[in-house]
Amino acid sequence: MRVLSSLTLAPLFAIALAAPGAFAAERAYVPVEQRFNAEQLKATGLDTLSAQQLQLLNQLLSQDQTAVVTETVKQVRSERKGLARVEAEPVSGMLKGEFRGWSAGTVLELENGQRWRVIDGTLFVGKPRPAPKVTIRPGMMGSWYLEAEGQVQKAKVARLD
Known part of the structure; x- marks a missing residue:
C-alpha cells in the first residue's frame, strides 16, 4: 500500500505546480487498474484483489487525493496572499x-x-x-x-x- 501512496503523489505535484487556474478544476482520479499494466498489477499483488477490494482501494485513494489537493490549494492560496505587493511611496x-x-x-x-x-x-x-x-x-x-x-x-x- 505504501508504494501506491507514493504513486498517487505524482498527479498531485503536477496540480500543485500548475497555473493558478488549474487549482479550480480538480484532477479526476484514475483507478488503479488503469494506472498499471498487467505486469505491474501482478508484481504488486493487486491482481489478487477481489472486485470489492479493488473498488474499496480506488475509493480510499480517490478520497485521499481529494483531501491532499484541497489542503494543497488552501496552503498555496494562503502563501500567495503574503506575496501581495505593498504599495509604498517613493x-x-x-x-x-x-x-x-x-x-x-x-x-x-x-x-x-x-x-x-x-x-x-x-x-x-x-x-x-x-x-x-x-x-x-x-x-x-x-x-x-x-x-x-x-x-x-x-x-x-x-x-x-
Whole structure:
C-alpha cells in the first residue's frame, strides 16, 4: 500500500505546480487498474484483489487525493496572499554632503536623516557634485532603487534606520 501512496503523489505535484487556474478544476482520479499494466498489477499483488477490494482501494485513494489537493490549494492560496505587493511611496530628497557616486556597501544619507546602504550597483562621477536630488522608488518584493538627478544608473538600496 505504501508504494501506491507514493504513486498517487505524482498527479498531485503536477496540480500543485500548475497555473493558478488549474487549482479550480480538480484532477479526476484514475483507478488503479488503469494506472498499471498487467505486469505491474501482478508484481504488486493487486491482481489478487477481489472486485470489492479493488473498488474499496480506488475509493480510499480517490478520497485521499481529494483531501491532499484541497489542503494543497488552501496552503498555496494562503502563501500567495503574503506575496501581495505593498504599495509604498517613493522617497525624494537631497543627499547630504558632496556626491562622488556609489558602489556596493556605500551608505548614502539624505538631508531628512534617512540612511540607505547600496546593495547593488556602481556609479562614479568624474567631478564631485554638491548634494544632488535623489529619488528612491520601491521595486518588486520589498526592494528599493535609488536614482540621482542627472544620472542614468540606479542603485539597489536598503534602508538602515
